[in-house]
């Protein structure tokens with residue numbers, strides 16, 4: 120049986136004011152992403168889209184203030200250039216980003232090192248655990264989810280249940296499947312932060328088993 124989630128509410132300012140170290144990082148990261156695609160338009164596929172890094176940073180700051188995480192471990196599912204994982208690291212989390220495209224993993228490492236982000240690791244592989252497909256319902260679209268890569272967890276000797284916060288920017292419609300995966304594999308009390316589009320960030324907390 121899948122674990123239950125409760126929604127955590129957060130009010131987001133339209134123009135969030137971030138601590139300087141974070142606003143500098145999201146600007147730096149965003150510029151690196153734009154510069155990379157300018158240099159390598161041939162690598163960009165149609166499904167590539169990045170979240171609004173400032174909005175996500177503001178949400179993570181707000182979440183820490185209103186509902187501080189018990190576990191300061193952070194996992195970005197499909198991290199691309201790793202800007203969100205880097206943000207979590209600057210907020211004091213041990214952060215990991217998993218990405219199936221090796222060229223993006225290399226860029227994530229390069230950008231984090233160039234800025235001096237510590238406590239962020241980037242893993243190549245599938246962020247879906249082996250067997251996760253069973254939680255997809257037939258009507259769940261899985262357009263942008265890459266499933267060919269091997270699941271990353273065994274290779275790096277870690278488990279989803281070790282992460283107190285999981286972040287993803289799902290392709291429209293894929294959020295239901297990702298929520299089911301989180302409901303099955305995450306630890307009780309872990310949070311799922313979903314960027315759904317501008318001004319729409321959803322945050323869930325997995326309830327302990329006895330609350331099911």
Ligand SMILES: C[S@@+](CC[C@H](N)C(=O)[O-])C[C@H]1O[C@@H](n2cnc3c(N)ncnc32)[C@H](O)[C@@H]1O
Pocket residue numbers: 166167168169170195196197198199200201202203217218219220223244245246247263264265266268287288289290
């Ligand atoms: C919409 S982009 C978001 C990137 C990043 N989170 C951001 O907001 O900038 C989704 C990313 O997930 C990666 N991805 C898709 N399916 C994946 C999978 N099953 N395992 C690992 N990475 C995946 C894609 O290659 C892409 O880089």
